[in-house]
Structures are given as structure tokens and as C-alpha cells.
Amino acid sequence: MAEVETAGTEQAGERRTVAAAVNAAVEAAAPLAEAISIMARLRGPGGCPWDREQTFDSIKRHTLEETYEVFDAIERRAWPELKDELGDLLLQVLFYAQMASEAGHFDIADVAASLNAKLVRRHPHVFPPQEGPNAGRLAEAADAGAVLRNWEQIKRTEKRAAAAQRPGSDGSGGSGAASALDDIPRAMPAVLEAGKLGSRAAKVGFDWPDADGLFAKLQEEIAELHAEAAKGDAARSELVEEELGDLLFTAVNLARHLEVDAESALRSATAKFRRRFRAMEASAGGFDALALLSPGELDALWNQAKRELDAVAPGGVKA
Numbered sequence: 001m002a003e004v005e006t007a008g009t010e011q012a013g014e015r016r017t018v019a020a021a022v023n024a025a026v027e028a029a030a031p032l033a034e035a036i037s038i039m040a041r042l043r044g045p046g047g048c049p050w051d052r053e054q055t056f057d058s059i060k061r062h063t064l065e066e067t068y069e070v071f072d073a074i075e076r077r078a079w080p081e082l083k084d085e086l087g088d089l090l091l092q093v094l095f096y097a098q099m100a101s102e103a104g105h106f107d108i109a110d111v112a113a114s115l116n117a118k119l120v121r122r123h124p125h126v127f128p129p130q131e132g133p134n135a136g137r138l139a140e141a142a143d144a145g146a147v148l149r150n151w152e153q154i155k156r157t158e159k160r161a162a163a164a165q166r167p168g169s170d171g172s173g174g175s176g177a178a179s180a181l182d183d184i185p186r187a188m189p190a191v192l193e194a195g196k197l198g199s200r201a202a203k204v205g206f207d208w209p210d211a212d213g214l215f216a217k218l219q220e221e222i223a224e225l226h227a228e229a230a231k232g233d234a235a236r237s238e239l240v241e242e243e244l245g246d247l248l249f250t251a252v253n254l255a256r257h258l259e260v261d262a263e264s265a266l267r268s269a270t271a272k273f274r275r276r277f278r279a280m281e282a283s284a285g286g287f288d289a290l291a292l293l294s295p296g297e298l299d300a301l302w303n304q305a306k307r308e309l310d311a312v313a314p315g316g317v318k319a
Contacts (some may be wrong), residue, residue, distance in 0.1 A: 194252040214254040221247040279305035
């Protein structure tokens with residue numbers, strides 16, 4: 001009886017969730033349609049000269065900037081700002097879709113339809129199993145780990161099918177064959193790219209067995225970097241850069257093994273440096289005043305800033 005009541009409660013909760021989603025979709029429809037219309041007008045005859053001049057290449061840097069502004073608002077828990085930043089990010093999507101529509105490639109409706117199909121296709125544990133390679137996977141996603149594995153397997157199947165349909169694809173697996181790393185963009189931030197590359201390689205067992213191996217590798221890379229840097233030969237600067245790159249790549253993979261997001265860890269470190277350096281400036285009387293101090297005096301100010309700011313701040317976050 002209790003099981004029946006539990007099932008009934010869950011079904012009622014699911015119905016409320018679906019109803020809320022439907023209401024949200026209805027409320028969003030008009031503002032989204034207006035945003036699409038505004039974007040079309042800005043790009044159309046008599047629209048904004050700046051917007052009409054833009055191309056895919058000219059606005060892509062703005063997309064990256066807007067993405068980082070979303071990250072920043074989330075990290076600061078600045079919810080009103082996050083609302084605005086998400087709007088700016090949505091603008092980038094509308095901009096690309098409008099330009100693609102003008103070129104006859106696709107439009108915003110195609111973007112949404114493609115997303116919807118992908119979400120349903122990759123969540124067979126939520127939506128009724130479809131016909132095709134994903135059918136029958138409903139019982140395979142008992143927990144979050146199983147969901148992720150299922151998602152990755154479906155994604156790989158999709159990519160193999162897409163690769164097979166490309167012109168000139170013969171599936172021979174020769175030197176020109178597609179790599180499992182091809183869908184990891186080279187244009188993404190290097191820390192993020194390094195983490196994704198390591199994670200993808202780990203899926204076939206090409207990885208360190210545990211974090212201890214990476215700690216040892218880190219020490220090895222530090223020694224190699226130190227050896228190249230100690231030579232002091234300007235002509236070998238490329239080798240120094242290469243060794244530093246190896247060190248950073250190893251550090252990113254260590255973060256993955258420690259279940260730490262390397263990008264977030266580095267952003268936290270840079271934010272901490274900002275706070276401490278700002279405290280140094282305040283103590284010294286400004287940036288220019290810092291330039292007049294000796295290295296020992298600067299170290300003293302830095303240590304003072306650490307003592308003052310490393311106390312636990314409200315919310316349990318170190319300053």
C-alpha cells in the first residue's frame with residue numbers, strides 16, 4: 001500500500017512539474033518571438049548599421065566574452081546580473097541564427113528543433129524509448145553515473161553516423177579517419193581543452209591509474225622545466241615553452257583525478273590574488289606607492305594581506 005501511495009505521490013509531482021514547464025513555455029513564447037523579431041529588424045533594411053555589418057567571425061569574440069560574464073555572475077551569486085548576462089548570451093544565439101537564416105543555412109526554429117530532438121534522443125530513461133539505436137535503454141539509467149555513460153554512448157553513435165554521411169567518408173580507419181578528439185574545439189580555453197582531452201582519452205583506459213601517478217609526473221615535469229630554464233639559452237625558449245605546457249597539462253589532469261574543475265580552481269586563485277593585491281595597494285597608498293617599496297617590504301605587505309583576508313568570510317568562503 002505504501003508503495004502505491006509513493007508512486008501516486010511521484011506521479012502527482014511529475015504532473016505538477018510538467019504543468020509548470022508548460023506554463024513557463026507559454027509565458028516565454030511571446031518575449032522570445034519579440035526578441036527574434038527585433039534581431040531580424042536590426043539586421044534588415046533600415047536596421048542598425050553596426051548589426052548589419054557583423055559576420056560570424058566578427059561577433060564570435062563577443063560570444064566568448066558573454067560566456068565568461070555568465071560565469072562571473074554565477075560565481076558571485078549575482079542573480080539579477082545573471083539574468084541580464086543570460087540575455088546577452090541568448091542574443092549571441094539569435095545573432096548567429098539570423099545570419100544563418102539570411103545565408104539560407106538554417107533559422108532559429110531549426111536550432112530549437114535540433115536541440116529538442118537531441119535532448120529526447122539522449123534521454124531515453126526519461127522519454128519513451130524511440131525506435132533505432134537508443135530504443136530499449138530505458139532501464140539502463142538507474143543513477144547519474146549510468147545516465148552519463150548512456151549519454152556518452154549515444155553521443156558516440158550519433159557522431160559515427162554523422163561521420164559516415166560526410167562526403168568522402170569511407171570508414172576505412174586510415175590516417176585520414178576521424179578521431180574521437182575531433183569534436184573537442186581547439187578554440188576553447190586551453191585549460192578546458194586539456195581537461196576534455198584527458199577525460200576523453202581516459203574513456204579507453206589511456207590515463208594514470210590514480211592521482212599518485214600524476215603527482216610523480218608533476219614532479220618530473222617540474223624537473224624538466226627547471227633543467228631547460230636553467231640553461232639560460234634564448235634560442236631554447238621554445239623548449240622552455242614546451243616543458244611549461246607539459247607541466248600545465250599534467251596539472252589539469254591531476255585536477256581531473258582529484259575531481260576538481262581546473263578552470264574554476266584557477267579562476268578562484270586569480271580572484272584571491274586580486275583581493276590580496278588590492279589590499280596591498282590599500283595599505284601602501286596606491287599602485288604607484290608599491291613601486292617604491294623593496295622586495296622585502298612587498299613580501300611583508302603580501303603576508304599582511306593574507307593574514308587579514310584569509311579569515312573565513314561570511315558563507316564559509318576564504319577571502
